[in-house]
Amino acid sequence: xxxxxxxxxxxxxxxxxxxxxxxxxxxxxxxxxxxxxxxxxxxxxxxxxxxxxxxxxxxxxxxxxxxxxxxxxxxxxxxxxxxxxxxxxxxxxxxxxxxxxxxxxxxxxxxxxxxxxxxxxxxxxxxxxxxxxxxxxxxxxxxxxxxxxxxxxxxxxxxxxxxxxxxxxxxxxxxxxxxxxxxxxxxxxxxxxxxxxxxxxxxxxxxxxxxxxxxxxxxxxxxxxxxxxxxxxxxxxxxxxxxxxxxxxxxxxxxxxxxxx
Numbered sequence: 001x002x003x004x005x006x007x008x009x010x011x012x013x014x015x016x017x018x019x020x021x022x023x024x025x026x027x028x029x030x031x032x033x034x035x036x037x038x039x040x041x042x043x044x045x046x047x048x049x050x051x052x053x054x055x056x057x058x059x060x061x062x063x064x065x066x067x068x069x070x071x072x073x074x075x076x077x078x079x080x081x082x083x084x085x086x087x088x089x090x091x092x093x094x095x096x097x098x099x100x101x102x103x104x105x106x107x108x109x110x111x112x113x114x115x116x117x118x119x120x121x122x123x124x125x126x127x128x129x130x131x132x133x134x135x136x137x138x139x140x141x142x143x144x145x146x147x148x149x150x151x152x153x154x155x156x157x158x159x160x161x162x163x164x165x166x167x168x169x170x171x172x173x174x175x176x177x178x179x180x181x182x183x184x185x186x187x188x189x190x191x192x193x194x195x196x197x198x199x200x201x202x203x204x205x206x207x208x209x210x211x212x213x214x215x216x217x218x219x220x221x222x223x224x225x226x227x228x229x230x231x232x233x234x235x236x237x238x239x240x241x242x243x244x245x246x247x248x249x250x251x252x253x254x255x256x257x258x259x260x261x
Contacts (some may be wrong), residue, residue, distance in 0.1 A: 007074040023049035068152040104192045123261035126171040130257040140169035141246045170212035214238040
């Protein structure tokens, strides 16, 4: 950074936006091929290319921030704004699912039996696995906060312990949700109830998997001494994302599992 007269990061030419766009084209085209012709070859190629692009692009970002010193306070401020806007877009993403659920449940049509849950649907008991999952995610919110405070205080050992506990809790949540899906008395094809239930909770489950992956990368980076008490936005972004996942689950639990049952 010594040759620059400003604090901004001028990114070097990168091939990853191009490979990312081509990978997305292959992936979406492959999905169409799979749906219509039952061929998974193109979709698999697109998925592999997408994963390779993600890995190499984020590897470059880590190099730029950790080893090359490009992530100055000004650049970190821009990254913070970017993460805030991304989480805001995710809020509206889930808002659409809640809108669909309440639109159908607050005024059920005669086709549903004028009641909610619809006639013939046996909803899950909110005081069983869903309540356990709620406790797991709330506990993970405590442990990720513990990890953040340990990092800011320079306590490396406690930070690693707390982050590992958070990852284990996220994996446990995912396993319980998979078991819940396997034993569910209804499917995604069971009308509007099945559709709204599985799409909303399924996308939340996907976000838990993404967030857990985010935290695993942060754990590996912490083991390699990438974070300091004052320079750790990669972990901070993961913590923000995890808290967002926690809050969405609370709304899902209260709306779909508890009130909706």
